[in-house]
Amino acid sequence: DVKIGSIVELSGPGAAAGTNFRDGVKLGFEEVNAAGGILGEKVQLLEYDSQTDPQVSRAMVQKAIDEGVYVITGTVYSSSTVVNMLVAQQAGIPQFTGSEAPSITQKGNPYIFRTAFGSQKGMPKVAKYMAEEMGIKKVAIVWANTEFGKGGYGAFMEQAKIYGFEIVADVPTEQAQTDFSADVLKAKNSGADAVFVYLTEEESARFLREAQKQSIGLPMIGETTLIGAKVIELAGDAANGAMGHVGLTADAGIPAVSEMVARFKAKYNYTPDHNAIKGYTSAWTIKCVTEMIGSTDRQAFADKMHGLTLTAAECPGVLMDTSWDDTGEMSRESFFVVVEGGKQTVKAVLPPN
Amino acid sequence: MVEFLQLILSGLAAGSIYALAAVGFTLLWQASQTINFAQGEFVMLPAFFVLVGMTVLGMPMWPSVLFALVLSLLILGVMFKKLIVEPMLPHGTLPLVIATIALGLLMKESVKEFYGATAQPFPPVFPQTVYNIAGASISVQDLGNLAVSMLAIAGLQLFLNRTRTGRCMQATAQNPAVAEILGVNVKRMVMYTFLVNAALATVASVLISPIYLAKFSNGETLGLVAFIAAIVGGFNQIRGALAGGLLIGVIDNLSAVYISAAYRNAVPLILLIVIILVRPQGLLGTSEGRTV
Amino acid sequence: MTETVLSVRNMSKQFGGIRAVNNVSFDVKRGEILGLIGPNGSGKSTLFNCILGQLRPSSGHCEIKGRSTDGVRPADLSLMGVGRTFQQLSVFPKMTVLDNVILAGQEHEGTMLSRLFGPSDAGLTKKAEQLIEFFRLTPYRDTEAGSLSYGQQKLVDAAMAFMAGPDIVLLDEPAGGVNLTMLAHLKERLMTYNCEHGTTFVVIEHNMEFVMSMCTRIIVLAQGEVIAEGRPEEIRTNQTVIDAYLGG
């Protein structure tokens, strides 16, 4: 058997993201197994709960390594990944993380690979679109004051400098915040041309509803977490008009993705978010790349990954053509979408950068 | 000025929700001297009962609410009392506090395992109409929440202080040994307390969830805010929960705008510490009397 | 032997509208056994608590051994050699009887640091055991004090008041619930301390035999005010006292 370790946040504040990621991984490997496994061997998935606690995540990665895993998937929360990737690195185990914090691929760790862009890849695309297509000058930014939010915030601020946005309101918010009236009010009264929202899904939904209540009257721009299917489900018609940049999305209108989403829904009975897709694609990537190198050699695997472009044609499970550079950062096409009538509508396809 | 008005209105709206959650604390304290660290989860859970009624059993909204109420009375009321509180009352507070912490964990994890980790939309109880008062918006929902929490709290206050049953409940809490000797049915009084608490939690849950969205982890933040509200208002007066809740709601909003968004959570905490130090019985609470 | 050890001046204490203690003044001389009696609610316990720093008096002040007690914490009073008991049972319920009694003495020995670093017990255990023996509690030496009977706890309480060898002791109803034989015993001990060490006692008590047979002087309070003062035989026959307190 090929042992794969899944270490994600199954409890604690990160449980929603972690569970999605884990279920994506599980679905991926089930299909892999159904398709004959990796190099003819069945995949055995060892699951660990990091409890959204970096210290525990470190222990769990250690444990997975002690148990002889071939590749590790997870963790999603950057604060955990920064710690446990050191352990995996020491042991020379390739690791697919769901984290988006820029710093992760900037540490020169040759074993870490992303399953979605780091925010430093996504932000330039959004900022460029905002400046060039929408002609925005003044921006109010509302962001989650967590390691997740801060990563995006930092990346956006860098772009804001480049494109000369004036930040007229800078509003950090708390994790699991429920009352967004003050935040909406601040953004509304700031005289901004647009509000950039970088919150997790639920908070985004609450923000959108409050914005609707106070009739904010400004375009709201964000990332997947502002306009994902989950947000639309939660915010209802308050989500209409929100727009933003999405990487791999269930609503991208790509058949492979829609089919995967349908299978996922059938199996787990809920709509997967981008974390689930991250997990799913990482499972297939592991299969395809291992079969390319022809053995379960960790070093060879990591070497092969660097600079690799995996097309959907040769490995359908990655859903879209994807490339990794030599830091483990990935890139692929992405989309600028607007929510209209409770549906994501793709406004533009943004090329990989 | 409009901004200020908006903040006050929104603060009151949020505060009425905190008050609803906080009143459960004061009730349990007054009627059983128990501190329920799972109170936030108590408010989180009934929403999922409603959702189960609607999505799994396919019932319409109001029957589902009724279904949730019955389930809550059974689980949060009867079972909590019989299985946890009753056997533990003689042991003093600390083990009970730990047990309620564990219970909170149990409820949270169960919802996550059996219903899902992501937030769920929840049907609104009140129409979504928004009124504009001098440039500030307030929704029917906000007004409804405020009205319900005021009614609930006033009713409870009257019940505890003006009825014999209410006083028996207090006696049971303050000195169960004496209550028993006088022939008060101690177990039944404790049961009443928990049933009322369960009913309140259900009401709170149904009112809160359209705004908060139903999520397994909602109890964490809500529980904390409710604690603070209960203490600031005064633990031994039911109406203290209302005062505390509204105050925290307004202060939270004001400090987010006028002080610092990054430290907005600190303001209620500092208020809490100050209140405890200068007026430990809370704003509306009364002192507990002689100690020597 | 005429040094004033306790002097109370114009002491008043109000609770809301209730005047619990109203302008009370008196002196206690070294070696006296002063009885403090009066109907229920006449302010005796409140007076004790004001003197001993448990309550802050509304007005008036008090001196012990020539030192004003304004703002002095109860602990410091104890260290000055003022012992007391409470009207309500007050032992440390989950500690053994021995620990209860030792604790009453340990803070008077050495310094904070020496109590941490040099736990020589300075004969405390021996002294405590003697007191326990004296109050006939030896079988209960290692029993948790909270599981003793009412009277036994009262005795532990009394033993604690003697442990630190105080100069002046304020006792709030020491006889309540105590068996008559033990009461005689307690009285004997009080008198011995009084004679041998010159310890001063102020005793609140409703047991008239106990008070009358032991006290050198008695003060009678009613509704917070001193209504009579004198030697036991004077008080016993004082008509005001009989009306207000002793009854027919």
Added chain:
Amino acid sequence: MIPLRRLLVGIGVAALIVAPIGQGNYIIYTLSSWLLFSIAAMGLNLTLGYAGQVSLAQAGFMGIGAYVTALMTLAGIHWLFAAVASISACFLIGLMLGYPALRVQHHFLAFVTLAFNTLLFLVLRNEEEITGGSFGLVGMPRPDFFGFSTMKNLQFYYFTLVCFLLAAGVMWWILRSPWGRAFKALRENPIRAESLGLKIRRQTLLAFAFGSAFAGLAGALQSPLVQFIEPSSFGLIHSLKLLLMVVVGGAGYFFGPMLGAAVVILLPEVLRFTEGYYLIIYAVLVIVLMVYSPGGLIGLGRKLYDWMKPGQEARRDIEQGVQL
């Protein structure tokens, strides 16, 4: 101490020494974590179990210890000095946090400390320049002692073990000195204690300060063990976890916290076969334990022991007879 108990302690220490030999890194890492949480729980046991002052800020103090150590060791100062600084910082801040305890008791105190813990979290997160904000601090070195490196997990375990034994020794010393009795008196009846000359203010403050100092040491060990710290590792939830350790083990018993820490840290491991349900089972177990044995596991042990000893005892004074 009776010889039997001395023997048992000896066996225990020996077991701790051999425990990690031949084990994988994960086990060793978990054992080290257990030791350091035991230290923090021991401190809380002093504050809560013995002195009766409810504190929900123990994880906050671990955080203070961890950050002080991290910042100092990252600046190149030797761990030893950093640890001393951590312990002192926690001692002083604990002393300060004790002040509210002078005014309020029980649940109110619990909430003051809870508020403190949350405030501390906000400061650690917001004061990014110093603390690294929500990204935390990474890469704290493990210390060297005169050429003995603790870089490897096994070595670090022994290093932690030494700290643990020292801490336990100090705790044992405090508890058997008159201070131990004074702490208990504070828990049982502070008013009476004060009337007996116990400076309850000072004693309360010390209960907090000493309890926090232990957390400081635990934090100082956590920094180099995990080599990463961030604010949410020291949030309220972790204070609750520490509280759970103390009470599950047995508050007010010397070995309670160590047992409790073992359970809280190892139980998830033992229950892992139940997959997603382990937290549910864990919660149920805690509730059942509290219902049947409020004295925690040690209390349960005593209960079982009592239960196995059959029969009734005569009343205490039966031999002495009536002494009238």
Added chain:
Amino acid sequence: MLELKNVTGGYGRITILNGTSFEIPRASITTIIGPNGAGKSTVFKAIFGLLTIHSGQILLEGEDVTRRKPAEMIARGVTYVPQGRNVVPQLSVFHNLELGGITSKDQAKVRRRIEEVMDQFPMLRERRDQKAIELSGGQQKQLEVARALLLDPKLLLIDEPSIGLSPNLVQEVFQTLIRLRDQGVTILMVEQNAKAALAVSDYGLVLELGQTRMHDRADKLLADPRVGQLFLGGHIEDAA
């Protein structure tokens, strides 16, 4: 009326009552005396269903009531005033009194009785709306005694009522007990204030080490030199 047959029982593993037996007739006052820790209060707890009883029987009006719950004893007309302080601290004096009659069906009568006991203890009327915790020790005891008189009990168990009461009130309480007895109430009382208590009692009972040592008419006990000696020192056995 009430009979204990060889009752043994205690707290946890410790046996306190070692075969206590006695019988008290209807409409009488019996006072239990004995040294501290003899088990007097424990006897009351045994009767009222608050103690683990290992063996023996308790009969109330010929019916076996061993190990019954307190609520049941109340329903059978037994009222118990424990030793120490037993008020509900944060409720007012009036509401404390009202709790004394909580089991009565006839609340109008309870109101009337409250007025009557407030006449008897005027202090209670003065402080009708004050919290019970704010009363002085003796005032709280008055409240407790008054509360026990609200219902018309068949059997009144009263544990050291004199603690904390001023002498005139002790007399008042004793006189009330006599009146109650004359109305047919059976009273079992524990008192350290033996002389005064025996003087108003019909029977006296000496308890030692959880066993009945003497049980006789009160006047006989008062005259008994052994009892005299008991309170002056010495062992009953020696005296016998």
